[in-house]
Amino acid sequence: MxxxxxxxxxxxxxxxxxxxxxxxxxxxxxxxxxxxxxxxxxxxxxxxxxxxxxxxxxxxxxxxxxxxxxxxxxxxxxxxxxxxxxxxxxxxxxxxxxxxxxxxxxxxxxxxxxxxxxxxxxxxxxxxxxxxxxxxxxxxxxxxxxxxxxxxxxxxxxxxxxxxxxxxxxxxxxxxxxxxxxxxxxxxxxxxxxxxxxxxxxxxxxxxxxxxxxxxxxxxEVWAWKDVDGVMSADPRSVMGAQNIAQLSYGEVMELAYFGAKVLHPLAVTPLQEAGIPLRVKSAADPDFAGTLVTSEAQTDGQHPVKAVTAIRGVSIINVSGAGILGVPDVVADLFAALARENITLLMVSQSSSMSNVSLVILGSDEEHTLAALTPPMGGRHLQVDVQRGVAVLAIVGAGMRGTKGVSAKLFSALANADINILMISQGSSELNISVAIEGADVEHATRTVHSAFGLDAEPVTDKPVTDTR
Ligand SMILES: Nc1ncnc2c1ncn2[C@@H]1O[C@H](COP(=O)(O)OP(=O)(O)O)[C@@H](O)[C@H]1O
Ligand SMILES: N[C@@H](CC(=O)OP(=O)(O)O)C(=O)O
Missing domain, CATH: 3.40.1160.10 (Acetylglutamate kinase-like)
Structure with missing residues (x-):
């Protein structure tokens, strides 16, 4: 516990x-x-x-x-x-x-x-x-x-x-x-x-x-007692209508934690995966409520391909460009090797198909290290490096997205209708998440908009018994 x-x-x-x-x-x-x-x-x-x-x-x-x-x-x-x-x-x-x-x-x-x-x-x-x-x-x-x-x-x-x-x-x-x-x-x-x-x-x-x-x-089992009901469809501090998720897979929880859901450490489920030990996230204020059960199974109900929306604030986009990079795979290989040596977490990566530009999304706290790592010549060439600060990454997570059509269309139109500009887009081939980089100032509005667009807001009346035994 x-x-x-x-x-x-x-x-x-x-x-x-x-x-x-x-x-x-x-x-x-x-x-x-x-x-x-x-x-x-x-x-x-x-x-x-x-x-x-x-x-x-x-x-x-x-x-x-x-x-x-x-x-x-x-x-x-x-x-x-x-x-x-x-x-x-x-x-x-x-x-x-x-x-x-x-x-x-x-x-x-x-x-x-x-x-x-x-x-x-x-x-x-x-x-x-x-x-x-x-x-x-x-x-x-x-x-x-x-x-x-x-x-x-x-x-x-x-x-x-x-x-x-x-x-x-x-x-x-x-x-x-x-x-x-x-x-x-x-x-x-x-x-x-x-x-x-x-x-x-x-x-x-x-x-x-x-x-x-x-x-x-x-x-x-491992039980993590928290000050929330369990893992929720969004951070309840940002989204009033966030609701508890009864069941999640290890993979879904990892995606959520990686993309900023502070409720669990990103590596927390990794030791449990091999033996399939269940993790329960439970509310200390309401110990008889089941909370969230995390196992190897991903449950999908067909109606909610997306289970949760999460966001990382304070990130930066590093844009690497210049004639030096054009058509030279060695440059890109050197670039990733340099970042790996510095232990930089890459939240998103996008390479233009002309290979003239690589954009990286990193945590603001890694910016200094990243810029230092990119200063020496790569593949023998100096690169142009520009930084865009004050960015946020918003991610939607859910195993039900796999093979379901129209999820990204719904995400993009919800953001467009809310007048929110998308700076970068990424979808992992596991189809467990889609993430977008947006202006940091838009993140609260975007999270609420997307949460509601995917039908995640809780019903106004909840029948969850509230028994505070403290
Ligand atoms: N998707 C989410 N589900 C539940 N809590 C979340 C989520 N995203 C962020 N949080 C935040 O995580 C906090 C619980 O995590 P944390 O403070 O680390 O718990 P503890 O210190 O009790 O282990 C909650 O107060 C909540 O604001
Ligand atoms: N105290 C450490 C470790 C930790 O897990 O804390 P908490 O369970 O309160 O999130 C921290 O603040 O990072």
Missing amino acids: KFGGTNMGDAAAIRHSAYLSQRSSKEGVKVVVVVSAMAGVTNQLLGIAEAAEKGDIALANDQIAGLRTRHFTAAQDLGAAPDSGVVREIRELLETLRQAVYGVYLLRELTPRSRDLIVAFGERLSAPLMALGLSSLGARAHHLTGGQAGIVTDSHFGSARPLSTAAGRIRDRLSGLLDAGLTPVIAGFMGETEKGAITTLGRGGTDFSATIVGAALHAD
Whole structure:
């Protein structure tokens, strides 16, 4: 079971999350709990690291003091005495954090490795709180860092991936605890290299931690508890009429996450695919509602080829052109090799058939790296590179699109009727998604328009029972 930042937000939320875990334990289910940092803490830690790098140690220390108050208050509210082991552990963790941040301040250098060390403190601090919440409900819990739980990773700091040896190590580390009737509580988002350096799995990575652990243990199911009903037809913060999707395939979820649906980490389902372990995305506020079940099956009803609309904001189009590129395949090969070396995520690619122009859509945060990668000559020629910023990618996703005619026509006419210009178009041959690049300013309007054009708005009256057991 994975609990995200909102479900770890304060003592009341942690107590409720612990109750959800215990509810299953009492039914005889062996539960492993994986937790995120308290809501907002990861961003705060990133801010602390950046303040130290810029030389503002006073601001960094103020923020660390704020973290101390927040975690001590939660521990106290969960019943910890001031001289208890948990309070001592939180104090020691915050002291180590302070030292790491001071190191960044002295060096005025924030490497990806030191950033990972600093941001992983959020989960290291929240795991003892969840163990406390479980103990207060009568469970025997034992908390571990990602590394202690056996999540050994490569050294791609900021977006580390588990090594093939992780599964065996996770089993070794957790089976004994489970056999002894303890509930392991694992700090999500983080792992460790073979040499013991702390890594993180990318933003939203606790979902991924949970599925890595679930797959390693051959779990019957992995449950991700959220502050939404499940995976929905659009981000409910943007689209009022977004509705829960009862069933999705691994492939559909991956497309949704890749194209910006923040509800799951883009790689979260990958560890589950081989063994076909189901993932349930469930609402902590409404635990008896089924939420979304993710399996290898894609269900299509014939009426809704498109199941969801999603968008990535803050992307840039990089236009590579010039006489140098005309008719020279080597240039294009060099160009992609250069981007691969820099680990650039390509959201969309389009090449004009005359081969005189290649357009790439990348995350705004990758722009600097991309431009640097494209500066040296490609295939012996210098290229002209132009950037268009402030773009968004909107994607429609659904296995029912495969072989269904008229889906792209509906998408384009909905956008045209809403007076929205399309800058680029892409449809994968899997026909699981169609994506378009549009002006960033149009993205909210476009999402709502497309959601409604594909009949995804919820009926005005819902018969879903609402039972908030918190
Ligand atoms: N298609 C979608 N379905 C559900 N939630 C979505 C979707 N797209 C974006 N979201 C956002 O994802 C959030 C839940 O993800 P996240 O905050 O990472 O959860 P947690 O921290 O609880 O794991 C929701 O609050 C919602 O605004
Ligand atoms: N705390 C990390 C990892 C994570 O998964 O968080 P959440 O479950 O709150 O999205 C982050 O903010 O990226």
